[in-house]
Amino acid sequence: MGVSPLPPWLEGGLDALSTDALHEAALRRVDEAWRRCLEVHPTLPRPGVWFDLRGASAGQAHMGRGGLRFNPILLSDNRAAFFDDVIPHEMAHWLVFHLDDARRFKPHGREWQTVMCELFGLPPRVTHRFDVQKAQPAPYRYRCGCRTHALTPRRHAWVLKGRRYRCRHCQQRLVHTPHAPG
Ligand SMILES: [Zn+2]
């Protein structure tokens, strides 16, 4: 059983890669992580991989779809963190999903933590400290009399065409305030 983390991704450096090349490299990294899982679970199916996750989540292991989803915006902005941590993190979920009794395990419970530590040699951190502002589906900040609201690009476009939104708490009209605190 290997306990050192997957080696750093050196080939040409991640920062220089185009989006396509980055996704291609991520697929190969998923493959590396999957092969390591085969050492302890030889029948683990190879996961499908999609780069279609939005919002604040970096990744997701999805049993229904049969694979792993990654957030392409966060991937592009946090390349090394994805290769070092996010991909093994989701692969550890994938492995635990396929253990007997998987239904009884908590998502980041003892089994997942054991895979992170003893198979991937990583601290079992649950959250990633990424700047998710760019990846948020509701990036437009509005103020009323009582709080900050986040509007989607679609609703913001309606405002620009003259529609008005009111806060249902204070009834005041929402005003676009780009630098309002989240
Ligand atoms: Zn997780």
Ligand SMILES: [Zn+2]
């Ligand atoms: Zn209000």
